Amino acid sequence: MAKIIGGIGSSHIPAIGAAMDRGIGDTPYWKDFFDGYVPVREWLRREGPDIVILFYNDHGLEMFLDKKPTFAIGAAPEYHNADEGWGIKPIPPVTGETELSWHIVDELVENDFDPTVCQEIKVDHGLTVPLSLMYPGNSYQGVKVIPVCINCERHPMPKPSRCYALGRAIGAAVESFGGDQKVVVLGTGGLSHQLDGERAGFLNTEFDRECMDKLVSDPEALTAYSIEDLVEIAGAQGVELNMWLGMRGCLTGRVREAHRNLVAPISNTAAGLQLLLNE
Numbered sequence: 001m002a003k004i005i006g007g008i009g010s011s012h013i014p015a016i017g018a019a020m021d022r023g024i025g026d027t028p029y030w031k032d033f034f035d036g037y038v039p040v041r042e043w044l045r046r047e048g049p050d051i052v053i054l055f056y057n058d059h060g061l062e063m064f065l066d067k068k069p070t071f072a073i074g075a076a077p078e079y080h081n082a083d084e085g086w087g088i089k090p091i092p093p094v095t096g097e098t099e100l101s102w103h104i105v106d107e108l109v110e111n112d113f114d115p116t117v118c119q120e121i122k123v124d125h126g127l128t129v130p131l132s133l134m135y136p137g138n139s140y141q142g143v144k145v146i147p148v149c150i151n152c153e154r155h156p157m158p159k160p161s162r163c164y165a166l167g168r169a170i171g172a173a174v175e176s177f178g179g180d181q182k183v184v185v186l187g188t189g190g191l192s193h194q195l196d197g198e199r200a201g202f203l204n205t206e207f208d209r210e211c212m213d214k215l216v217s218d219p220e221a222l223t224a225y226s227i228e229d230l231v232e233i234a235g236a237q238g239v240e241l242n243m244w245l246g247m248r249g250c251l252t253g254r255v256r257e258a259h260r261n262l263v264a265p266i267s268n269t270a271a272g273l274q275l276l277l278n279e
């Protein structure tokens with residue numbers, strides 16, 4: 001039986017990729033942010049997961065406003081990034097894991113989730129930046145990645161309760177997969193932020209802290225929020241909390257918080273990082 005050993009919530013902003021490329025992680029602006037990743041990298045190195053299931057949102061690289069699946073899942077042998085205009089350099093392709101992808105798709109459809117299946121898909125900063133952060137020097141090619149993409153750009157967006165339920169269904173699917181793979185789940189984005197409009201630059205770190213507390217002890221409490229609530233309380237792009245809820249839904253055991261960091265502002269966001277162990 002494949003086993004989910006833990007979940008990680010992480011920021012995904014493109015400026016992180018640019019900061020790594022430029023080697024400025026030790027400057028006053030970035031130091032607290034990058035220092036936060038040291039224990040998470042160390043944990044990943046120690047545990048050596050075989051598979052990463054990664055919840056992210058495609059900001060327009062592959063899925064623009066003209067075609068926007070609510071939920072999509074990758075089932076490709078390999079994933080490439082591409083120029084999004086943020087200045088992130090090309091990185092080595094990400095390795096896929098088609099067998100478990102298809103098993104998850106089968107189980108999701110059987111359980112009344114109907115994802116778009118992507119056998120060829122480019123992946124954006126929502127997926128690549130956290131992987132580069134977790135695996136220094138882009139050393140992620142030995143781990144197999146399953147992208148799970150949630151619409152967070154165009155209304156109507158799936159409710160937090162639905163994203164949490166999607167995570168539950170994926171968690172159950174992994175546990176019914178024959179094999180002895182170690183799986184880690186990532187949810188990327190957030191936390192509070194708004195990139196445009198009258199409230200551009202809006203943050204709510206008090207709410208972010210509350211969310212991180214609830215992600216450990218009472219994730220169901222977060223599923224009571226509507227998308228409109230999240231836009232108001234956490235900013236228009238604070239809806240990326242949905243990715244963290246998908247990640248948390250996958251954790252089936254008793255959950256312990258092993259590490260947390262929250263730095264604000266980093267670019268336009270409150271940048272969160274949380275490592276949850278599935279015990």
Ligand code: DHB
Pocket residue numbers: 012013014015059189190193195237240266267268269
């Ligand atoms: C920023 C935040 C995001 O979530 C994103 O997808 C792109 C940029 C930012 O704060 O710069």
Ligand code: FE
Pocket residue numbers: 012059126189190237240
């Ligand atoms: Fe984003």
